[in-house]
Amino acid sequence: MRKLITSGSKFEPILGFSRAVRVGNHISVSGTAANGPDGTVGIGDAGAQARQIFKTVAGALADAGASLDDVVRTRIMLRNIEDWKAVGDVHGEVFAKARPATCFVEVSRFIDPEWLVEIEVDAIVEGDTP
DSSP: OEEEEOOOOTHHHHHTOOSEEEETTEEEEEEEOOEETTEESSTTOHHHHHHHHHHHHHHHHHHTTOOGGGEEEEEEEESSGGGHHHHHHHHHHHTTTTOOEEEEEEOSOOSSTTOOEEEEEEEEOSSSOO
16 A cells, blocks of 8 residues: 655645655655745754754654654765764754664755755654555
8 A cells, every 4th residue: 555645845746756655664755855834944054954854754754654763764965065963963863762774975956055955764664554
């Protein structure tokens, strides 16, 4: 069974993606940026952007029947690799218990120039019913 989790973004149907997808006990959360109701959160502060991203990710996981404790993999994309420590500190707080596999990579740019970080997450939950 496939369950699509939406964020309500107008771009989801246009681009053909979901905030998250659950198939069985596996959940994948799309690349997530620090978007809030009034635009980008934490402009100029990669750590603050990471906090906002993990709030968004936690909501998507909850909608899929999971939590941050179920995360097994994170992928962190940074516009400036020098921000790895600020984002890593937030990652360490959020995942002190789960300690997922992860990677940090530098990218040349994002869709929105205010974004400093984008994060993807995979989770596995017990059972296979969403």
